[in-house]
Amino acid sequence: MKKWQRSSMASWLVCLFCLPSIFTSGNGLIFDENQLNGLATIANKSVTNASQPVSMSVQVLNCKAWGYCDETPELRFTLEYQGSDSSDYVMHIQVGDRHYESPSSPAEIEVSLTDNDGVNVRYWVESATTRSIYGQDDFRMRYIKNGSQFILELLGDQWESDIPSGALIWNIFPPLEVFEDGWAKRIEDPDELDTEIDYTLLAGKLIWEGIVTPTECGDNGLLGNGAANTCGMEAAREEVIEWQNLHNQDIQEASLNALVPARLLKGVIGQESQFYAKWELPKEYGLGMLTERGVDMLLQWNEAYFFYECSLIYGADYCRRGYLNIPDERQAVLIGYIMKDIGTVDEYAVIAAAIYASCVQANYIVSYYTDEAPADVADYETLWRISLGVYHAGFGCMSDAVLNAWDEDSDTLAWENIASHLVGDCNSAIDYFDKVVNYSVE
Structure with a gap:
């Protein structure tokens, strides 16, 4: 299956949210409530991009x-620099409305409880x-x-693979029950995906193709629409479950x-x-009923997949310009290149990438039409409903519905x-x- 991706220095410890107004550690960590306005100015200064001789990791x-x-969890901030002298640099950390600085590295911060909204x-x-x-x-x-337990949740690119799906895009903390044992649960063992669903249309196709032979069923186990009847479904059940x-x-990966x-x-x-x-449907193909227009949207909205x-095909240097900045004929070549995966084991990756692209589109739709951050106006499930609506019915359907549903x-x-404005097709x-x-x- 193709893959695409996504020293002995002083250390200090401080408890967040429980410090006096000014605190100085033996290693130089300073917290000063009275300096917050000035520090906000520093924090909002433009970041120097040239050469980047130094950075921080967490x-x-x-x-x-x-x-x-x-x-009790701790966060360790470490100065990453080129060269042997780091004395010119000061690390700044701002947690909510509290600011800390240290000229020494690493710096370890003990985390205290937050409210349900968390802190930046x-x-x-x-x-x-x-x-x-x-x-x-x-x-x-x-x-x-x-x-009786404590749970830590971090929304940042550093922990992208650990975060429940969609949460980082929307900057939202999902309900615990959904990602612990619900439809959003992270699946580590493919056996957790086992299902035993009576897919009657699949059963009908297995009978029609001779993979299942329901010798004791009337009408060869089939209904007029091609689905298996009750007897045909019973005869095909074992094969349907295996199928x-x-x-x-492949789905899990x-x-x-x-x-x-x-899931x-x-x-x-x-x-x-x-x-x-x-299935032989006009312009819809494969397990996910993908269309060429759907793949076009995938390449527009899932930047990592596009790149x-x-x-x-074209090399990394060329592709850095982005999908919408390459000629139409090359876009068409890319769409065809993706469509050739339909019917192969790589199709699962295409469908998954398209669903991710739909999450990005949902983020745009909600942000654009409400002028608010998605996490401020919609819950996790609603954002997933919009995302799957985009995958199934299209960007136009969902953007119109959100526009008409939003009340300032x-x-x-x-x-x-939103659902009340999903009409017609x-x-x-x-x-x-x-x-x-x-x-x-x-």
């Missing part, structure tokens, strides 16, 4: 970046002589109690690589094709309001998410 100690903690963490390096700012980066952090679970490992939920990926395939790839696939006097973008998006989830878990 590492989680005592806990996973996204998981339950047996000990920003960090950067400043040159003491030139006042230039280097390596500025940020992430969101939430550390909350769940029953729908045959590529669980594609989902991890594309950063989408494996939703499997559910999309179940809903679109019932795991039968040879990987484009580089295989309201602070919430509710799915029931867009109507099938209303319960598409529910059907996918139904096919994703047994």
Whole structure:
């Protein structure tokens, strides 16, 4: 399957949110509440890009970046620099409205509980002589109690592969129950994807092709529409179960690589094709019923996927200009290159990448039409409903529905309001998410 991706120095320890107004550690860490306005100016200075001689890295100690903690978690910030002298540089860390600085590295911060919204963490390096700012980066952090346990959640590119699917795009903390054991759960073992769903259309195709022979069934086990009747389904059930679970490992690998939920990926395939790839429908192909226009949208909105696939044909230097900045004829070549994966084991990666692209489109739609951050107006499930609606019904359907559903006097973008504006050919998006989830878990 093709793959595309995504020393003995002083250390200090400080408890967030529980410090006095001014604190200085023996190693030079300084916190001063009265300097926040001036420090905000420093934090917002333009970042120096030339050569970047220095930066900062962050590492989680005592806990996973996204998981339950047996000990109090700590964040270790380390100065990364070229050369032997780092004395010219000061590390800055701002957690919420509190700012800390240290001329020494590494710096270890003990994390305290946050509210459900979490806090923003920003960090950067400043040159003491030139006042230039280097390596500025940020992430969101939430550390909350769940029953008798504590869970740490970090939303940042550094932990992209650990974050529940879509959450980093939308900068949102999902409900615990959804990613712990629900449709958004990260699947490590392909056997967790096993399902035993009576796909009657698939059963009908297996009978029609002679893979299953229902000798004791009337009408050869088939209904007039080609689906298996009750007897035919019973005769084909064992083969149907094997068929729908045959590529669980490919689905799991594609989902991890594309950063989408494996269960939703499997559910999309179940809903679109019932795991039968040879349906003869106008301009729709394969297990995910992909269209050439759908692949065009995939290449527009999933930049990492575009760059990987484009580089295989035209080279990395050429492809850095972006999909929309290459000639139409070369876009057509790329679309055809992707479409050739339909019907092969690489198709699972294409479908997964298309779902990820739909999440990016959902982010744009909500941000553009509400003029708000998606996490501020919609919950995690609603954003996934919009994303799968984009995959199934298209960008136009979902953008029109969100535009018409948004009420500036309201602070919430509710799915029931969006669904009420999905009319005509867009109507099938209303319960598409529910059907996918139904096919994703047994």
